[in-house]
Amino acid sequence: MRADRLVATLLLLQARGRVTATEVAAELAVSERTARRDLEALATAGIPVYPQRGRGGGWALVGGARTDQGGPTVGGLRELFLLTDGPGVPPSPHEGGTPHLRALERAVVDGTQVRLGYERPEGPPDERIVHPLGLATKAGVRYLVAGTGEGRGAGGLRIFRLGRVTSVEPTGAPVVRPEGFDLATVWRSLASTVEERMRAATVRARAERGAEAALRALFAWRLRLGGPLAHGWMAFEVDGPSPEALAAQLAGLGARIEILAPREAREHLARLAAELAALYGPPTAPRAG
Structure with missing residues (x-):
């Protein structure tokens, strides 16, 4: 993906201070023409990258970057900030257009704190100041690894699903990177x-054919599709923190799904339906008398 390639190019510039299109092409296994276009794109985006002419020239990054030529390779740099499932694993369809991906990549690379707007699975959206430390991908879904300063989890470190990010506002304050921080180790732990936690409960259900995309958008790697059933239905299972939480998420699909088990999920969905019908149903006609 070009976004990943641009970040890798910028990381290489930050490590070495000055590179040539030939060096970038060799590191990223692309043509020199592609490498040159990527360097030009970084400059156009407002990143302080400029070409230097003459012998020993190339492309330089302004702002105190190291100029030693013994910096780490792109592969090593990616491990510091970007983790993926590996080559050939595309982003989940509903994650492909994540509008805030570029802003978070920039915050991670620049080491800048951001005010993050986030839509929680349960409860209203909130905003908080976070320290972006890296990006990771699991089953095609992108996540941000960030420090929150809350003292929870691994020393206040948390992961945020990019598909639920509603806003990213750089604060200008530098990121505080935990001593000895290693993205791969922290990511595995978190x-x-x-x-x-997300496998604490399982719901078995059936859905109309064609609901697969909506189910994947809701549950990603927690979804397991089964075989076709009679009358145009298909079976599926999904994991979550509780039967009630799963029922609440599935409620948005209305009559396109039917929960089969467990009983707690069916009862919670029935209560939700009754509450919504009482609130939004047609007004009761007045009695004659």
Whole structure:
């Protein structure tokens, strides 16, 4: 993806201070023409990158970047800030247009705190100041690893799903990077904790054919699709923190899904339906008398 390539190019510039299009092309396994266009794109985007002519020239990054030529390779730099499932794993369809990805990539690379607007799975959206430390991808879904200063989890570190980010506002304050921070190690720890919590309950259900995209958008890696059923239905299972939380998420699909088990999920969905019908249903006709 070009966005990933641009970030890798910028990281290489930050490590070495000055590079040539030939060096970038060799590191990223692209043509020199593509490397040159990426360098020009960084300059056009407002990043202080400019070409230097003559012998020993190339492209330089203004702002105190190191100029030693023994800096780490792009592969090593990516491990500092960007983790992916590996080559050939595309982003989930509903994540592909994440509008705030570029702003967060920039915050991670620049080491700038941001005011993050975030839509929580349960409860109203909120805003908080976070320290962006890296980006990771799991099953095609992108996440931000950030410090929150709240003292929770791994020393206040949390992960945020990019699909739920509603706003990103740089504060100008520098990121405080924990001593000895290693993105791969922290990601494994946080992701395993979240995964355990999100597998605490399982709901079995059926859905209309064609609802697959909506289900993937809601549950990503927690969704397991089954085989076709009679009358145009398909079976599926989904994991979550509780039957009630899963029922609340599935409620938005209306009659396109039917929860089969467990009983707690069905009862919670029935209560939600009754509450909504009482609030939004047609007014009761007055009695004659």
